[in-house]
Amino acid sequence: MEQIKQLFEQNHEVLLSYVLQLVAAVVIFYIGRLVAKAVSRFLEKALLGRSVDKAVVSFIASIVYAMILIATVLMALSQVGVQTTSFIAILGAAGLAVGLALQGSLANFASGILIILFRPFKSGDFIEAGGVTGTVDKIEIFQTIMKTPDNKLVIVPNAQITGGAITNYSAEPIRRVDLVIGISYDSDLRKAKQILQQIISEDARVLPEPASVISVAALADSAVNINVRPWVNSADYWGVYWDTLEKVKLTFDEQGISIPFPQMDVHIKKDKQE
Structure with missing residues (x-):
């Protein structure tokens, strides 16, 4: 016990110096982390204030945060006496090994760069x-x-x-709604096309240009298929799609236009026994 006390008295200055260096390293890391978060948030707000795309802002802020945090770690290690030049070389070698092991993550990073560049x-x-x-x-x-x-x-x-x-789906301001409406062979084709044209023309969301197309698409096995293709603003696509289908069904029912469904007729033959 006496030897430990004597050893401590002889080296207390060195131990105190190490403790202070360790405390300073912890403080540097803590402050650096706060600075990284603050800079990242400030950059994010500044770029958003300049109407930069939110996705791009998030990507840049993440990279800046990571770079400041890495610099902070190097400063903290330098404070406790780690030779950062040697450490950087070791870190580079380790990074190469980790990079080979984490090829998927590196591919994701490179893909993120491509997404930001080519938008x-x-x-x-x-x-x-x-x-x-x-x-x-x-x-x-x-x-x-x-x-x-x-x-x-x-x-x-x-x-x-x-x-x-x-x-x-949002890249272009307008989109074409593609519908295929089937009617039975017994129904009046001209009347069905007139009804479809009326439904499309009465919808205020349908654009006058480009012109809508209503034409026979195919003479199928159990129905005459009619293409209905109006143009709308991209934001109105699904509203027009669902509303048009509902109006077609209700109006066809009122006007006596039948919409066939797949069916099979089975004929049973009996052999006559003499």
Whole structure:
């Protein structure tokens, strides 16, 4: 016990110095983390104030936060006596090994860069990508956050999005509603087309240009199929789609136009026994 006390008295200055360095490193890391959050939030507000796309703002803020945090960690390690130059070399070698092990994450990061550069979609767009259909909320370093029409939050890896086809339903201001209406062969075709034209023309959401198309598409097995293709603003697409189907059914019922359904006639033959 006496030896430990004597050892402490001889080296208390060195121990105190190490303790102070450790405390300083912890303080540097804590303050640096707060600064990283503050700068990230300030940058986010500033860019949003300049009407920069929300998805791009989120991506840039995430990168800035990560860079400041890495710099803070290096400063804290330097404070406790770690040679940062050697540490950076070791970190680079370790980063290479980790990079090889985490190729998927690096692919997601690279895909995030591509999304930001080429802008196939922006925050608020309704898209179909990576097997998910929904509204883009944010684009982050490794993933894109989307909200589905039934208000589910889906996190999609960026590589999964850029690795396949991207359908952006909000990219163009107008869209064409494609409907196929089938009527029976016994129904009056001219009358059916007039009814469909009237339904389309009475809907104020249907655009006068480009002109709507109503034409016979096919003489199918059990029905005469008619293409109904009005043009609408993208925001009105589903409203016009659902309302038109309902109006067609109700009006056809009132006007005696029948809509056939698949059916099969079975004929049973009996052998006559003499």
